[in-house]
Amino acid sequence: MATTDNTVRPQTHTAHSVTVRRTRWQPLARSVLFNAVLLIGAFLSAFPFYWMFMLSTQSTQQIFSWPPQFTPGDSLLTNYQNIFAIIPFWRNFANSAFVGVTHTLLALLFCSMGGYAFAMYRFPGRNWLFALLLATMMIPWMAGIVPWFILISKWLQWINRYEALIIPGAASAFGIFWMRQYIQESIPTELLDAARIDGCHEFTIFFRIVAPLLTPAYAALGIMIFIGSWNAFLGPLLVMQEKTMYTLPVALSLLRQDPRRGFDAGVLMLGTALATLPMLIVFLMATRRFMAGLTIGAVKG
Numbered sequence: 528m529a530t531t532d533n534t535v536r537p538q539t540h541t542a543h544s545v546t547v548r549r550t551r552w553q554p555l556a557r558s559v560l561f562n563a564v565l566l567i568g569a570f571l572s573a574f575p576f577y578w579m580f581m582l583s584t585q586s587t588q589q590i591f592s593w594p595p596q597f598t599p600g601d602s603l604l605t606n607y608q609n610i611f612a613i614i615p616f617w618r619n620f621a622n623s624a625f626v627g628v629t630h631t632l633l634a635l636l637f638c639s640m641g642g643y644a645f646a647m648y649r650f651p652g653r654n655w656l657f658a659l660l661l662a663t664m665m666i667p668w669m670a671g672i673v674p675w676f677i678l679i680s681k682w683l684q685w686i687n688r689y690e691a692l693i694i695p696g697a698a699s700a701f702g703i704f705w706m707r708q709y710i711q712e713s714i715p716t717e718l719l720d721a722a723r724i725d726g727c728h729e730f731t732i733f734f735r736i737v738a739p740l741l742t743p744a745y746a747a748l749g750i751m752i753f754i755g756s757w758n759a760f761l762g763p764l765l766v767m768q769e770k771t772m773y774t775l776p777v778a779l780s781l782l783r784q785d786p787r788r789g790f791d792a793g794v795l796m797l798g799t800a801l802a803t804l805p806m807l808i809v810f811l812m813a814t815r816r817f818m819a820g821l822t823i824g825a826v827k828g
Contacts, residue, residue, distance in 0.1 A: 583797035642706025
């Protein structure tokens with residue numbers, strides 16, 4: 528029996544050691560695999576932007592040559608000069624910037640005020656009104672394009688005016704819904720009750736107590752609204768009828784069909800790259816708060 532025991536124990540000890548080594552290596556292997564997948568995903572996401580900026584420095588012949596060139600070309604200055612020969616680029620850039628920033632600020636203000644009212648006030652018909660608000664999200668924007676244009680052009684007479692692109696979307700159902708959900712999850716009612724006991728007015732409570740706590744929600748919603756406003760094409764195409772009033776998406780469409788030079792891919796890529804920069808900068812500046820706004824309420828406790 529003693530001999531049998533001596534032969535079994537080493538085998539058991541060896542099997543246990545192998546199991547321990549496997550247990551130690553499994554988390555490391557999973558971490559390496561997970562990070563490798565993230566790096567591949569990051570490369571695939573960033574490479575199109577890199578290639579777009581490289582193409583903006585090349586001529587049309589270099590862009591359509593084979594094999595493709597992934598290094599900077601020598602036509603950046605030429606492409607830059609050709610853009611100004613077709614459109615007033617920086618005026619169009621300023622139009623998009625003014626419309627995007629103004630529209631975003633107004634939307635954040637009105638959506639946060641509407642979301643705060645739905646989240647914190649108990650008034651008759653609140654649930655029915657909120658349900659009606661959500662129901663409007665199921666109606667495509669294109670379904671109302673004709674009455675929208677009639678309202679803008681004939682009643683308000685906002686043709687070639689910035690108000691046509693700023694005022695109509697200053698409050699959206701999605702924005703109000705977004706802010707309502709965030710306020711319900713992150714702002715306790717006891718904080719507001721304490722402010723009312725101290726004699727604070729409702730507007731004071733909102734602007735001095737609630738609004739500073741909404742920074743992550745503002746960042747996330749602001750990025751989405753700004754990108755949507757910056758990329759808007761059909762609305763500016765209908766109401767802006769002069770080159771000097773075009774926003775960038777409408778102005779860039781003119782680069783595809785220049786009657787004097789024909790199709791110039793280098794000019795088009797440079798204009799697209801310059802138009803993409805503001806969106807990348809805004810996202811990178813607010814990316815942390817953007818992620819915080821997206822994940823609010825995911826973990827409770």
